[in-house]
Every structure is written in C-alpha cells, then in structure tokens.
C-alpha cells in the first residue's frame with residue numbers, strides 16, 4: 149500500500165476512480181481547484197468533511213456567525229468547547245486538525261450584493277450552504293454572472309433540497325423559483341431542522357460539486373429532494389425557461405442590485 153496521511157492522497161485517488169466511473173471515463177476530477185463554501189453551519193460542515201475526504205485542495209469559507217449550543221446537533225464540526233467562538237475559527241481549526249494539507253481561506257462576513265460577485269469570480273465552484281432566500285438568490289445571480297457553477301443546498305424540518313447548476317448556467321435557480329418569496333418564509337429558526345437531514349443535504353452538495361468539477365453533468369438540470377420522514381430521495385427534472393430573467397433568451401438580470409434581494413431572515417446555516 150502506498151503511504152499517505154489521512155485526508156491526502158488515498159481518498160483523492162479513490163474518489164477519482166469513482167468519479168471517473170460516474171463520468172464514464174470522459175473526465176478526471178478537478179479536486180485541486182478552489183471551492184467557495186458559503187455558510188459554515190449544518191450543511192456546510194458535512195459538505196466540507198466530504199470535500200476534504202475527497203482530496204479537495206482548497207476551500208474558501210464565508211460566515212459571520214458564532215457557534216451556539218442549540219445548533220450543535222447539526223453543526224458536526226463543532227463541540228461544546230466551541231460554543232461562543234466565531235464559527236469560522238472553530239470550523240477552520242477542526243478542518244486543520246484532520247486535514248492539515250487542506251488550504252482553507254476564512255472570510256468573516258456574508259455574501260452581500262457588494263461582495264458576492266467578487267467571491268464567486270475567484271472560485272471554481274460555489275456551494276450555497278446558507279439558509280435564507282435572499283442569499284440563495286444572490287448567489288444564484290452572482291455565480292451565473294461570473295460564469296461559475298453553483299450548488300444550492302437547503303434543509304428545513306425533515307426535508308432537504310439540492311440543485312446543481314453548471315458554468316453554462318442553464319437551467320438555473322430562477323428557472324425554478326423566479327423571485328424570492330414575499331412575506332415571512334419558512335426557515336430553520338422558526339420551523340427547526342433535523343440534524344441528519346442537514347447531513348444529507350451537505351453530502352449531496354459535496355457530491356454534486358465534485359461531479360460538476362469532474363465534468364459530469366448528469367446530476368444537473370434537476371433538483372434532488374430528500375424526505376427524512378418518508379425515507380424518500382427523488383430527483384425532479386427542471387425545465388430551462390425561455391423567459392427566465394437570469395438565463396433566458398432576453399435576461400433582465402445583468403448585475404447584482406441590492407434592492408433585488410430581501411434582508412436575510414435566518415442565518416443559521
């Protein structure tokens with residue numbers, strides 16, 4: 149057996165063989181590229197673990213929250229001693245302990261209209277692990293305008309949804325949901341979320357990101373839903389809309405304008 153420390157060459161090589169199989173041998177994984185992970189919470193943690201195990205070379209992580217005791221059931225990189233610490237500090241410490249070769253860049257803050265384009269432009273792929281519609285739409289727009297693929301992952305109660313969009317940007321998140329919902333939206337702060345459901349969402353997000361980076365588009369053009377109560381995983385196709393304001397024939401969204409996005413209502417990740 150070749151020598152390799154945990155989280156380095158062996159998982160990478162093993163993952164490469166699997167992805168090559170999934171992509172029918174046409175592409176090799178691009179795990180050395182930089183992945184932008186927005187949200188260091190319940191979805192971001194399992195996604196980061198899966199990506200690190202797969203041998204991803206560099207992660208940029210964006211968050212501005214603190215670790216809370218009530219969130220530990222789903223934020224699986226943290227423990228009791230992290231409560232009260234900035235999430236990013238605890239997150240990067242936990243990753244560094246297990247994957248010292250992983251290059252982690254921590255950006256304390258949020259993806260906002262004046263920063264989102266710059267964040268996306270420097271990434272090979274974006275993982276939206278946030279939990280509010282404003283940021284989700286913002287990242288959908290910014291990734292599309294930057295020509296960067298994006299994976300949207302969400303979890304509320306017993307339900308998880310994950311959607312991957314290639315660099316082509318079509319179909320996109322706005323083909324499915326044209327605008328942010330008006331009025332109060334169901335979020336994890338009011339509705340709660342089951343920890344393992346976040347784990348499913350994070351693992352699926354990492355899977356979609358790695359497959360897109362490897363050139364496997366078979367999981368895009370669809371939204372994957374997981375119902376934890378019914379124990380049901382489904383993939384529903386998404387039709388690219390000709391009149392989509394972002395990716396359609398005559399797009400009206402040509403920039404990131406702050407007034408297009410509602411203030412975040414929940415930032416629990």
Ligand SMILES: [Zn+2]
Nearest residue numbers: 320323392395
């Ligand atoms: Zn679209």
